[in-house]
Amino acid sequence: MKIAIVGTGYVGLPTGVGLAEFGNDVVCVDKIAGKIEALKQGQLTIYEDGLEELFHKVVKAGKLHFTTSMSEAVSGADVVLLAVGTPPHPVTKEADLQYIYAAAQELAQYLDGYTVIATKSTVPVGTGDEIEAIIKRTNPKADYDVISLPEFLREGFAVHDFFAPDRIVIGADSEKARNVMLKLYKPFEGKTQFLLVGRKSSETIKYASNAFLAMKIHYINEMADFCEASGANISEVARGMGLDSRIGNKFLNPGPGYGGSCFPKDTNAMAQMAKKFGVHLHLIETTIAYNDERKVEMAKRVLSVVNGNPEAKIAVLGLAFKGGTDDCRESPAMDILRELIKCSHNVSVYDPKAMDNAHRLIGDSVNYAADAYEAAKNADILVILTEWEEFRHLDLPKLKEIMNKPKIVDLRNMLGAEEVCKNGFEYCCIGRKH
Ligand SMILES: NC(=O)c1ccc[n+]([C@@H]2O[C@H](COP(=O)([O-])OP(=O)(O)OC[C@H]3O[C@@H](n4cnc5c(N)ncnc54)[C@H](O)[C@@H]3O)[C@@H](O)[C@H]2O)c1
Structure with missing residues (x-):
């Protein structure tokens, strides 16, 4: 399949490399010319364990290309993955959707033939509706579906998580789009859980999951405070909690607070x-x-x-x-x-x-x-x-x-x-x- 990935960052690049490894023809587009130039020269722009070797392999095989031209990436694509940033608005703290809406508007002009536009970026409920409307306004003749395809990779384990995800959530309200995605993710059949849900549920799953993980970290940090005051030992307490399968032993390491580009x-x-x-x-x-x-x-x-x-x-x-x-x-x-x-x-x-x-x-x-x-x-x-x-x-x-x-x-x-x-x-x- 021909895949365009809009936004070549911590999500877009490992995803592009992974999909190219599965034999797809992938074009990654980014508006930062320096980033694309470096990638064309064979220099990785992020550090991820195991990425470099695979990157060189798929580039050498002619399966992965880089461009700053949206038309080059999107024309003829079966699937366009949106992986641009959705940073916090500095004042309201809401997700700033200007990049994703700008990307939708730009790509809309170049759609030809039926295309699935899949949002990998983390976006609030209803963003899919707005992307759909933007594309319709910009290119009324386009034949497309907009779906939500939330990304759950962990930085530092992006390559591992691409090939061995806990689940693949496809939030599509159209059967046709769902089938295209099932074809794209066929290599995962029998290896992971597929969850086919509505677009709004899918958009919510991503936020609900990340918020839950952040709260789990917060919880163990509060327990650590308690242990410091009471004389208990948080390592022993966390081990004891984690053995309960309802709780699980992940995300029970106390620390200086959660951070990163997502939580x-x-x-x-x-x-x-x-x-x-x-x-x-x-x-x-x-x-x-x-x-x-x-x-x-x-x-x-x-x-x-x-x-x-x-x-x-x-x-x-x-x-x-x-x-x-x-x-x-x-x-x-x-x-x-x-x-x-x-x-x-x-x-x-x-x-x-x-x-x-x-x-x-x-x-x-x-x-x-x-x-x-x-x-x-x-x-x-x-x-x-x-x-x-x-x-x-x-x-x-x-x-x-x-x-x-x-x-x-x-x-x-x-x-x-x-x-x-x-x-x-x-x-x-x-x-x-x-
Ligand atoms: N980083 C993670 O671990 C992670 C995990 C899951 C989900 N996400 C979500 O994925 C999205 C992307 O995150 P990231 O960390 O990869 O961001 P990033 O900042 O590393 O990459 C985004 C890229 O998009 C490019 N871009 C922006 N507008 C563009 C446009 N119109 N055309 C082409 N390129 C454009 C930027 O130049 C940048 O290179 C966010 O919504 C994030 O919340 C991130």
Whole structure:
């Protein structure tokens, strides 16, 4: 099948690579010329585990192309996937739909033959209706259906999740469109659950899922606060909870608060969308407020360990919003770092993949180190903010030797407390004494 993907970012690129691997002819279009040029030159524009090898393979096979021209991508396509951003509106916090509506208007001119326009971007209920209307206004003769095809991939696992999704939700009110999508996703038959639902339900499933996951993180963070006050150990409590199959053991790791390009924006968008329908989503609203507060509290916790001394050198490990990605959008690590910079002149940072993205966000207000040890040299405190696997294996005796003071604040509970203390560190983590 010929597939056009509009928006070549964290969703569009891995999806394009995956669909090309299944033998489809895929064209990814983006309005950022530099991004398309880099991809044409064979340079990946995002970091995702396992993406590079597959990318080169499908490009070499002539199955994946890149362009800035909407007409080139969309003309003759059987399916157009919309994967543009739906960022939060800076004031209202609703999903800002200007990019998706602009893309719909632009692509409408080039539709020829029956085409399914599938929205992968996360969009509020009713957006499909509006996209349909825009296309109708722009090109009254076009033969098309608009469906919702929510994306559930996890950054850092995008390639894995493309090939082994928990479910594929197809929100289509047209039988013809549904059949086209079932043909496209035929390689997944018998391997995953297909859920065929109405378009509005599909749009809601995505928000309801993300909001639930955000609340689960919020919940375990609140339990961690409780454990700190009561003397219980959050790791033991989480393990005990997770063994209940009704609860499940995922998303029960306490930390500095949720972040990333999805949870903060989607919880806000869900809450705002509900208000428009006259519904108050109290749990989600509380989650949003608490999560914002938590990051400030975590920064205070770090600063208290150095008694607020502005000269103290703070070494920060981890900037991405989670391990396995270079994405710093709405990263709790970046929010905490911003708080630390307000109070300290001497902050050194290191992240295995996210240094460039972090630099774009905070510029030269910190020192960028080549590795964890360079960051930690002469530091008065080492703070772990992102759960990169390599931080689990830090050489503690070496750290002890190069740091000014042996203090570690581990906001991801990555290190073994016993081991850290045995090596002479003062250790502070989340939801447990050690
Ligand atoms: N990132 C994730 O893990 C994830 C997971 C599930 C769903 N989503 C949703 O998918 C959507 C895309 O997210 P993302 O993280 O890939 O965003 P992104 O910012 O990485 O990529 C979006 C791309 O769309 C391009 N674009 C915008 N308007 C365009 C136009 N008119 N024509 C061509 N290109 C255009 C932008 O230049 C950008 O490169 C969002 O709605 C997001 O909520 C994201």
